[in-house]
Amino acid sequence: MKLLNLQRRMARAVMTPLTPSERMRRVAPDGRPMRAVAAEFIKPNDRLTSFERLEIYNRQYWFRVLSSLIEDFPGLRAILGDRRFEAMSKAYLVDSPSRSFTLRDLGARLESWLTKHPRWAGSRQALALDMVRLEWADIEAFDGKSEPPLRPEDLRENAGPSLRLRLQPHFRLLESRYPVDDLLLEVKKDEDTDFASNAFTERHKRKRVLAVARLKPAPIYLAVYRLDFSVYFRRLEREEFLLLRALEGGKSLDSAITLAFRKSAIPIAERPANIQQWFHNWAALGWFCRTDPGPSQS
Amino acid sequence: MPANQFNGFTDYGIGIGLRATHYPHILTRKPVVDWFEIISENFMIDGGRPLHVLDQILEQYKVVQHGVSMYFGSAERLNRTHLRRLKDLVKRTRTPWLTDHLCWGSVDGRYTHDLLPMPYTFEAARITAQKVREVRDFLEVPIAVENVSSYAEFHVSEMTEWEFLNEVVERADCGILLDVNNIYVSSQNHSFDPFTYVNSVPAERVAQIHIAGHSKYRKYILDTHDHPVIDPVWKLYARAIERAGHTATLLEWDDSIPSFQEVHDEALKAKRFLASASLATAV
Numbered sequence: 317m318k319l320l321n322l323q324r325r326m327a328r329a330v331m332t333p334l335t336p337s338e339r340m341r342r343v344a345p346d347g348r349p350m351r352a353v354a355a356e357f358i359k360p361n362d363r364l365t366s367f368e369r370l371e372i373y374n375r376q377y378w379f380r381v382l383s384s385l386i387e388d389f390p391g392l393r394a395i396l397g398d399r400r401f402e403a404m405s406k407a408y409l410v411d412s413p414s415r416s417f418t419l420r421d422l423g424a425r426l427e428s429w430l431t432k433h434p435r436w437a438g439s440r441q442a443l444a445l446d447m448v449r450l451e452w453a454d455i456e457a458f459d460g461k462s463e464p465p466l467r468p469e470d471l472r473e474n475a476g477p478s479l480r481l482r483l484q485p486h487f488r489l490l491e492s493r494y495p496v497d498d499l500l501l502e503v504k505k506d507e508d509t510d511f512a513s514n515a516f517t518e519r520h521k522r523k524r525v526l527a528v529a530r531l532k533p534a535p536i537y538l539a540v541y542r543l544d545f546s547v548y549f550r551r552l553e554r555e556e557f558l559l560l561r562a563l564e565g566g567k568s569l570d571s572a573i574t575l576a577f578r579k580s581a582i583p584i585a586e587r588p589a590n591i592q593q594w595f596h597n598w599a600a601l602g603w604f605c606r607t608d609p610g611p612s613q614s
Numbered sequence: 615m616p617a618n619q620f621n622g623f624t625d626y627g628i629g630i631g632l633r634a635t636h637y638p639h640i641l642t643r644k645p646v647v648d649w650f651e652i653i654s655e656n657f658m659i660d661g662g663r664p665l666h667v668l669d670q671i672l673e674q675y676k677v678v679q680h681g682v683s684m685y686f687g688s689a690e691r692l693n694r695t696h697l698r699r700l701k702d703l704v705k706r707t708r709t710p711w712l713t714d715h716l717c718w719g720s721v722d723g724r725y726t727h728d729l730l731p732m733p734y735t736f737e738a739a740r741i742t743a744q745k746v747r748e749v750r751d752f753l754e755v756p757i758a759v760e761n762v763s764s765y766a767e768f769h770v771s772e773m774t775e776w777e778f779l780n781e782v783v784e785r786a787d788c789g790i791l792l793d794v795n796n797i798y799v800s801s802q803n804h805s806f807d808p809f810t811y812v813n814s815v816p817a818e819r820v821a822q823i824h825i826a827g828h829s830k831y832r833k834y835i836l837d838t839h840d841h842p843v844i845d846p847v848w849k850l851y852a853r854a855i856e857r858a859g860h861t862a863t864l865l866e867w868d869d870s871i872p873s874f875q876e877v878h879d880e881a882l883k884a885k886r887f888l889a890s891a892s893l894a895t896a897v
Binding site: 317323324330331361363372376380384414417418458459 | 655658660689695721722723725768834
């Protein structure tokens with residue numbers, strides 16, 4: 317058997333989902349008995365059959381990838397519940413196995429997959445999708461690229477209505493139908509309580525389930541960004557969000573401002589002060605980077 | 615013997631794996647440690663806290679890169695994105711040598727994120743050695759391949775594991791990261807004498823040695839890196855040192871990680887073997 321053929325066979329078996337009792341399936345994806353499939357390429361020994369030896373790798377694969385998703389998406393898990401989250405994760409990984417050398421990217425396609433397969437999100441699809449977007453933005457903001465922040469002197473020659481500003485590569489803008497930022501912070505707070513006893517953990521889990529059940533739609537606009545190596549979520553006003561999104565899309569300053577206030581309820585007289593305050597905050601938080609990026613800062 | 619072309623002619627002592635749980639201790643207490651081994655993939659990112667911590671570690675300590683997903687033994691081509699990112703990290707750490715496993719883990723672009731065992735065939739040795747050469751040429755740093763723990767053997771194998779290792783490293787002209795715990799685990803799972811393995815390895819190619827703990831189950835042993843090193847593994851280590859000389863040694867502890875001091879103390883037990891190896895060389 318050629319190397320490629322053997323590796324294809326083994327990978328197919330290893331990536332086949334486990335039974336509900338976390339054992340290797342008796343039937344292979346092609347309908348043949350898995351015992352026969354394993355015996356074709358794996359030697360038995362005096363203690364383990366070919367099936368049992370292959371099963372060690374099959375179980376290791378699923379334990380590894382499932383625990384990676386559990387670690388990366390605690391908010392989604394809180395929304396779906398442990399059992400539904402596990403079922404969804406398995407379905408996602410069967411349809412969309414890892415295509416990256418790093419487990420960090422395992423959830424990269426989860427949002428698009430969940431959008432196409434809404435039944436896995438149960439009755440709270442909109443909430444689940446909002447949470448997936450936030451949790452993926454959190455991952456990207458954590459280790460995304462950072463560039464030198466914009467300085468006043470960088471604007472000397474370019475300031476004016478046609479100015480185009482660049483946002484930090486790790487910066488993410490989100491529009492959510494639910495206040496998922498509060499929920500995720502609550503979930504993470506529970507996880508960080510490392511002194512928790514079992515009773516404490518269970519009590520908090522129930523509290524979290526109730527919090528999710530009661531969560532009502534309340535549209536929010538969010539910036540997910542990194543400052544001093546920590547990721548933060550910052551709520552934005554609608555116009556603030558639209559202005560940043562326009563700038564992110566490459567619009568000039570005057571076009572972005574026009575777009576942001578197109579259907580705004582903010583009185584015209586108050587807008588200049590608003591804009592001034594927003595830019596002050598954004599600059600203080602280092603959200604803008606230089607137009608001509610120098611060497612990257614990590 | 616210790617400094618050779620496969621570890622960049624360095625003479626590193628006893629190191630431990632750099633793990634996030636120990637960051638606060640290392641950064642605030644600055645303990646004396648010969649060197650740290652980092653998992654390359656944890657730092658093949660664009661920015662953020664992990665790289666910031668790494669830069670602080672690099673200011674104070676010697677660092678060697680160890681990878682888990684190069685998959686020299688996969689039949690498919692090397693992942694160019696992976697290689698480019700790895701090269702960026704090599705430039706950052708200036709690692710004197712780089713290690714990854716003699717295994718496979720991806721096929722048709724799909725990753726298992728596991729260290730899957732090789733079939734010990736001449737075809738597999740040829741493909742693997744070619745990829746080791748490609749990686750070395752691209753990264754411009756010496757490469758050492760690590761023997762893995764395994765739980766399965768293949769009908770198609772044409773040689774023993776140590777013969778396969780020798781075949782690959784001779785063809786690739788690369789170094790060996792000899793993991794004596796992995797040799798012990800595989801010897802128990804496949805019923806061979808681990809000393810035969812250690813005695814068969816070309817000692818002049820050993821760039822580094824790994825020691826670790828494991829978990830024993832009823833019918834097999836799993837390489838879990840969550841326990842202290844057991845005596846039979848220390849004995850294999852002693853034999854490896856006897857053959858290869860005073861070699862850079864690294865303790866792996868990846869799960870149920872105890873305090874920094876406990877991990878470091880466990881690693882430093884290797885000193886008594888290194889001391890006797892030095893004496894033997896002096897005599």
